[in-house]
Amino acid sequence: MTDNHESEEHASDTSIENKKRRRFLTGITAGFGAIGGGFAVTPFVLSMSPSERAKNAGAPVEYDYSRIQEGQMIKVEWRGKPVVLLKRSADMIAGLEKIESNLADPDSLVSLQPSYAQNQARADSNKPNLLVMLGVCTHLGCSPVEKLALGPDPEMGEDSQGGFFCPCHGSKFDLSGRVYKNVPATSNMEIPPYKYEGDLIKIGEDEGRLA
Amino acid sequence: MAIHRHDNHVSANAFMEWIDRRLPVTKVWNEHLAEYWAAKNLNFWYFFGSLSLLVLVIQILTGIFLTMHYKPDAALAFASVEYIMRDVPWGWLVRYLHSTGASAFFVVVYLHMFRGVIYGSHREPRELVWLIGCVIFVALMAEAFMGYLLPWGNMSYWGAQVIISLFEVIPFVGPELTEWIRGDFVISDSTLNRFFAFHVILLPLILIVLVFLHLVALHQVGSNNPDGIDIFENVDENGKPLDGVGFHPYYVVKDLVGVCGFLIVYLGVVFFAPDLGGILLEKDNFAPANSLQTPPDIVPLWYFTPYYSILRASTESLLFVFAIGSGLGGIAAMVFTKYDIKIKIAIALVAAAFVFIFLNSSGKAWGVILMGSALVCFFLLPWLDRSPVLSIRYRSMPFKIALAIFLVAFFVLGYLGMNSPTPMRTLVAQICTVIYFAFFALMPWFTSIGETKPVPDRVTYDEH
Numbered sequence: 001m002t003d004n005h006e007s008e009e010h011a012s013d014t015s016i017e018n019k020k021r022r023r024f025l026t027g028i029t030a031g032f033g034a035i036g037g038g039f040a041v042t043p044f045v046l047s048m049s050p051s052e053r054a055k056n057a058g059a060p061v062e063y064d065y066s067r068i069q070e071g072q073m074i075k076v077e078w079r080g081k082p083v084v085l086l087k088r089s090a091d092m093i094a095g096l097e098k099i100e101s102n103l104a105d106p107d108s109l110v111s112l113q114p115s116y117a118q119n120q121a122r123a124d125s126n127k128p129n130l131l132v133m134l135g136v137c138t139h140l141g142c143s144p145v146e147k148l149a150l151g152p153d154p155e156m157g158e159d160s161q162g163g164f165f166c167p168c169h170g171s172k173f174d175l176s177g178r179v180y181k182n183v184p185a186t187s188n189m190e191i192p193p194y195k196y197e198g199d200l201i202k203i204g205e206d207e208g209r210l211a
Numbered sequence: 212m213a214i215h216r217h218d219n220h221v222s223a224n225a226f227m228e229w230i231d232r233r234l235p236v237t238k239v240w241n242e243h244l245a246e247y248w249a250a251k252n253l254n255f256w257y258f259f260g261s262l263s264l265l266v267l268v269i270q271i272l273t274g275i276f277l278t279m280h281y282k283p284d285a286a287l288a289f290a291s292v293e294y295i296m297r298d299v300p301w302g303w304l305v306r307y308l309h310s311t312g313a314s315a316f317f318v319v320v321y322l323h324m325f326r327g328v329i330y331g332s333h334r335e336p337r338e339l340v341w342l343i344g345c346v347i348f349v350a351l352m353a354e355a356f357m358g359y360l361l362p363w364g365n366m367s368y369w370g371a372q373v374i375i376s377l378f379e380v381i382p383f384v385g386p387e388l389t390e391w392i393r394g395d396f397v398i399s400d401s402t403l404n405r406f407f408a409f410h411v412i413l414l415p416l417i418l419i420v421l422v423f424l425h426l427v428a429l430h431q432v433g434s435n436n437p438d439g440i441d442i443f444e445n446v447d448e449n450g451k452p453l454d455g456v457g458f459h460p461y462y463v464v465k466d467l468v469g470v471c472g473f474l475i476v477y478l479g480v481v482f483f484a485p486d487l488g489g490i491l492l493e494k495d496n497f498a499p500a501n502s503l504q505t506p507p508d509i510v511p512l513w514y515f516t517p518y519y520s521i522l523r524a525s526t527e528s529l530l531f532v533f534a535i536g537s538g539l540g541g542i543a544a545m546v547f548t549k550y551d552i553k554i555k556i557a558i559a560l561v562a563a564a565f566v567f568i569f570l571n572s573s574g575k576a577w578g579v580i581l582m583g584s585a586l587v588c589f590f591l592l593p594w595l596d597r598s599p600v601l602s603i604r605y606r607s608m609p610f611k612i613a614l615a616i617f618l619v620a621f622f623v624l625g626y627l628g629m630n631s632p633t634p635m636r637t638l639v640a641q642i643c644t645v646i647y648f649a650f651f652a653l654m655p656w657f658t659s660i661g662e663t664k665p666v667p668d669r670v671t672y673d674e675h
Contacts, residue, residue: 050401054399140374140376143505184525
């Protein structure tokens with residue numbers, strides 16, 4: 001009997017002890033289960049990242065720019081995105097100066113471009129009138145419509161000197177792809193790396209040149 | 212031997228007795244249909260809940276048949292939709308039922324939500340019914356958005372481009388996150404393929420689970436009524452509300468009338484105007500996706516346009532207005548309230564911080580934040596609404612006026628979102644955006660002022 005009595009007392013002691021142990025073991029098990037769950041989810045999450053095939057599709061493209069007439073714009077595809085090639089006339093270049101006070105980032109300080117295109121024309125200084133630019137609005141990635149005529153335009157405004165108008169959200173850019181003030185986009189359109197090889201322009205590769 | 216029998220539902224016959232011991236068919240039937248008591252004065256506004264369920268079923272059924280012919284492949288998708296339209300027997304009908312059904316879904320869900328607002332169905336004790344409903348609304352938007360990419364038309368392509376780019380404004384992880392969502396550096400075959408998986412598997416499952424929870428939560432607290440009063444305050448000796456009738460057969464039959472009315476309108480559109488002049492099927496989507504050419508007027512489908520307008524309206528000048536608004540709000544809280552001085556200083560600091568943030572940040576990130584906030588506002592409604600009565604029948608005049616102004620702003624935003632932006636339209640959209648947010652921000656104030664009418668003890672009901 002005394003044995004029994006003693007063991008009962010023990011039982012209440014050990015049951016508290018047991019509860020603590022059980023809680024600890026439950027916690028440890030749940031914790032390791034969660035870590036295991038995290039590992040199990042990882043391959044599924046990573047399977048949604050760009051595949052090797054998608055990563056390899058970024059080769060540079062070439063175009064014979066001598067075929068472009070003055071004032072003419074064409075688009076070529078590079079990495080699935082439209083690249084604008086625009087040979088600007090002297091009037092178009094002259095217009096860049098006139099609307100500079102309307103621009104948000106006229107000196108391209110917060111915008112993306114190679115160093116050789118960080119100027120008013122946003123182009124290689126050897127061929128300043130040829131604009132090579134990703135035709136992708138910096139707001140939400142639409143392709144802005146070209147407005148090549150100088151002068152009043154219903155969407156570009158009264159004092160327009162030509163430019164690009166994004167039909168999605170009304171962002172406006174000048175003929176250098178520089179963004180206007182007070183529109184949804186806040187930086188100039190991106191200039192991709194490029195270089196000239198004779199009559200060809202190679203978009204997507206500049207061999208790290210700075211000028 | 213039945214172990215748990217907490218209920219006294221009587222099985223109809225020996226067969227049902229056998230079933231009920233193994234599966235609680237009679238119990239569920241009674242608790243959720245035959246003896247689910249709903250107020251006897253529910254009006255036509257109460258059609259839209261069951262109609263949402265009907266449209267969900269239509270979408271799932273037509274969707275199953277569309278997947279039998281559709282190819283989720285960037286090279287084949289557009290042609291496979293045209294194949295469904297031209298060569299698959301009755302394919303045109305299945306597809307038009309599905310495309311019109313998407314718009315019908317939003318029509319009935321918007322009306323269902325509006326019913327909740329005017330009769331106070333979001334208020335205590337139905338907050339969770341409302342919150343789950345809001346999650347359904349967001350899931351439905353995701354479902355519709357992903358479905359819209361599948362035809363691989365040019366508007367599909369550029370619509371997806373715009374919406375996925377929204378995530379780019381998230382600090383630090385934005386660009387990587389968008390690449391992860393697209394599975395590529397541009398919208399491509401991988402994007403189409405995964406949107407197909409989400410549209411036909413993941414989101415329908417989520418929607419079905421959420422709809423189930425929505426109904427469980429509703430049946431826990433009971434349906435509201437146009438008087439916004441609790442029918443369980445007047446019950447007979449069996450605990451049945453005096454003003455209640457069983458959902459089956461009374462509301463099953465009544466909802467069938469609603470179904471007839473709905474089908475007349477829905478099938479009318481399906482047969483006679485499946486594109487509804489470019490509103491349900493946009494003309495730019497009849498051309499295949501072209502990654503070099505954004506459509507001249509890129510607009511989302513009509514049900515997204517109010518939020519799209521808010522996104523577009525977010526420029527520096529709107530942020531300037533918001534800065535002034537938060538400044539004035541801070542001053543008003545300092546001058547016109549009776550809070551403790553410490554709380555007043557805290558409010559003033561928060562207001563000053565908002566003024567600073569609005570004046571020093573870009574419109575691009577705020578467009579996304581405002582568009583998201585426009586949806587978050589709906590989640591907060593049960594706690595923003597402080598009116599002592601639930602139903603619009605007994606509410607004060609300030610609430611009715613505010614609701615009317617909000618509705619006008621919401622429709623104007625919707626209209627503007629369907630059209631290309633001009634400076635004038637952007638200005639109007641900005642004014643309406645301010646009204647939209649002011650409606651929610653000022654709701655605790657205008658719902659607590661003005662005189663409400665006395666609420667009856669029993670529901671308003673004319674014998675007929």
